[in-house]
Amino acid sequence: MGEEEKEKRERRVIEESVELLSEAAKRAPELKGVPTGVDGLDELFFTTKIVRKKPKKIPLGGYPSYAVINLTGVPDTGKSLMVEQFAVKQASMGHKVGFITVESPAAFVSTALKSRATAMGIDEKDIDENIVLIDAASYTALRDDIPTLLDTLAYAIKTYKIKFTIIDSVTGLYEAKEMLARSIVRRLFNFMKKWYQTALFVSQKRSGHEELSAEAAGGYAVSHIVDCTLVLSKKMIASRYDENLFGKPIGELVRLFRIDGCRLCGHDTDTHYLEITETGLVKIGPSLKDIRAKSYAK
Numbered sequence: 001m002g003e004e005e006k007e008k009r010e011r012r013v014i015e016e017s018v019e020l021l022s023e024a025a026k027r028a029p030e031l032k033g034v035p036t037g038v039d040g041l042d043e044l045f046f047t048t049k050i051v052r053k054k055p056k057k058i059p060l061g062g063y064p065s066y067a068v069i070n071l072t073g074v075p076d077t078g079k080s081l082m083v084e085q086f087a088v089k090q091a092s093m094g095h096k097v098g099f100i101t102v103e104s105p106a107a108f109v110s111t112a113l114k115s116r117a118t119a120m121g122i123d124e125k126d127i128d129e130n131i132v133l134i135d136a137a138s139y140t141a142l143r144d145d146i147p148t149l150l151d152t153l154a155y156a157i158k159t160y161k162i163k164f165t166i167i168d169s170v171t172g173l174y175e176a177k178e179m180l181a182r183s184i185v186r187r188l189f190n191f192m193k194k195w196y197q198t199a200l201f202v203s204q205k206r207s208g209h210e211e212l213s214a215e216a217a218g219g220y221a222v223s224h225i226v227d228c229t230l231v232l233s234k235k236m237i238a239s240r241y242d243e244n245l246f247g248k249p250i251g252e253l254v255r256l257f258r259i260d261g262c263r264l265c266g267h268d269t270d271t272h273y274l275e276i277t278e279t280g281l282v283k284i285g286p287s288l289k290d291i292r293a294k295s296y297a298k
């Protein structure tokens with residue numbers, strides 16, 4: 001900038017952006033646990049309270065409220081099952097859930113949601129009126145134009161008083177334009193914050209990405225922006241080393257789960273077994289550490 005230009009520029013102070021902690025805190029939502037619908041997962045998030053002058057760990061009982069959570073993994077690791085279980089659980093508790101489906105048309109997702117409900121022992125009548133599907137798989141305009149998608153979602157949120165939003169998957173919104181991943185995820189994230197949504201974003205990893213890392217299509221864009229990242233993976237037991245490490249025989253497939261990070265609350269950091277039951281429900285199992293400790297104790 002030349003001297004002349006510098007003089008021309010008027011001083012501009014955005015006073016509204018400056019405030020005391022006490023003021024900002026008045027708008028801060030309360031941190032609560034939002035039941036995940038996944039056995040073994042609610043217990044892995046916690047918060048800290050001061051009890052008799054000492055910090056004490058208190059279980060949260062679910063995902064941290066108002067968080068934007070990224071679930072990432074290669075295909076067939078249980079990402080869709082996990083977000084469907086969340087939708088069904090919240091709907092069964094009487095909450096309105098917005099489900100943006102990007103890969104599979106709404107009719108197919110409705111079948112999946114109903115079979116998830118059956119497996120969870122929940123009557124489909126208890127979720128029918130509480131899950132709002134937004135079909136970005138069938139309507140290209142929603143997939144190709146983020147402002148249109150967000151206007152449509154804002155309409156759905158206002159109409160149905162939606163508190164929870166799921167996007168399966170955000171990767172589908174920047175297919176063949178991964179360099180836009182960061183800016184698209186940033187807009188989605190800001191939107192969720194503005195509308196006080198607790199949100200789950202599914203993102204896809206390619207096999208080239210290291211199995212248990214938070215990297216997904218578009219690099220680390222998603223995990224840098226969101227509040228929490230959960231990583232799902234699967235692994236074929238292929239060596240004596242694996243056999244020893246995972247306590248399973250060669251040829252068996254093991255699924256693993258890890259909370260990679262969460263900036264809103266405390267969380268477990270171990271790698272856990274993830275099980276998909278015969279009826280198609282994801283369950284979080286014990287940590288590898290606990291299994292090994294037990295096998296040494298024998």
Ligand SMILES: Nc1ncnc2c1ncn2[C@@H]1O[C@H](COP(=O)(O)OP(=O)(O)O)[C@@H](O)[C@H]1O
Nearest residue numbers: 074075076077078079080081082276278279280
């Ligand atoms: N209804 C079902 N019954 C039993 N197993 C299922 C069912 N649906 C999915 N699965 C199993 O769960 C795996 C993961 O499914 P999914 O959540 O769709 O994976 P992702 O979304 O990570 O690609 C599938 O590969 C399949 O083995």
Ligand SMILES: [Mg+2]
Nearest residue numbers: 079080081168
């Ligand atoms: Mg899926």
